[in-house]
Amino acid sequence: MSASLPSHNIKKGLSLPLSSADPESQRTSHRRGRCLDYCLVISLVVLTMAVGSLCALYFVWEKPSLGYQIREIKDPQKSSAHLVAKNVLLQNTTMEWNPKGVGDMLVGTGFKDAPEELKVTRSGLYYIYSQMKLRCVDIDECKKTGSVSVTVLKNGNKDEPLLELNVQISESSKNVIPTSFSGRLKYLSSGDRLSSHLWTDQEHEDWHLDAKENNFLGLFWVSDISGMGLSH
Structure with a gap:
């Protein structure tokens, strides 16, 4: 005969503890x-x-x-010019440029070109740039040392060059190609003429200017000076 469980024990048995994850x-x-x-x-x-x-x-x-x-830079045919060297010999001379329309040559309608100079027909602020790059003609030679420079002049004024490019050459230059690049902003007036003068301290038959397209003079119009708040 089974004994009946007390009612309070049954209630305790059914009572469950609360979970911690409520x-x-x-x-x-x-x-x-x-x-x-x-x-x-x-x-x-x-x-x-x-x-x-x-x-x-x-x-x-x-x-x-x-x-x-x-606003005017959108028309590069009018507002820019890019000239490449005609000769490659290193000598003391005013550089000549290829005739208009040859190779990488570009002369916008805002400029007038001649063999040795570029004439600006519109006043304003311009970015002017130039590069000189040399090469060794005979890898077994090129043992002389020396200096080569290019100065970009405005109206032939050598006392205040617009740009100056300089390189030093030596036998070790056969492995590191002598190159110089320069660029700057400059105000130019209508009628100003740009030219580049090549100079070397001695004749270098073993060294020449590199490919013509790697020796260049260029510029492009940026703004009327009044629009920039600058002076000459």
Whole structure:
């Protein structure tokens, strides 16, 4: 005959301890995490909009002057010139340029070219650039040392050259090709003439100017000087 269990024992047996992973607590934590995610996303959006607004404000503020400066550069046939050397011998002379339309030669309609000079027909601020590059004619020779330079002149004025390019040559130069490049912004008036003078301290039959397209003089129009707030 089985004994019946007391009613209070049955109630205790059915009583279960609460789990540490409370479902309500998990839902509350999840909601908080989602709120933090929303706040982070909203903050990033607000920051992006603020940066965009500042960029737009800067563009609107600068737009008139920027548009003024670049309006003519869109027509390189008119606003730029690029001349390549005609001769390769190293000697003290005014450099000559290939006839118009030969090889890499380019002379815009805003310039007039001659064998030894380029004439500007429009006043303004120009970027002027030039490169000199040499090569060893006979790899077994080229043992002399010396200096070679090119000066870009305005109206033949040697006292104030626009650009100066200089290289030193030696036997070790056979492995490291002597090259010099220079460029700068300069105001030019209508009628100014540009020329390049080649100079060397001695005759170098073993050294020549490199391929003609690697020795050049060029410039392009940037702005009217009044649009840049600069002086001569």
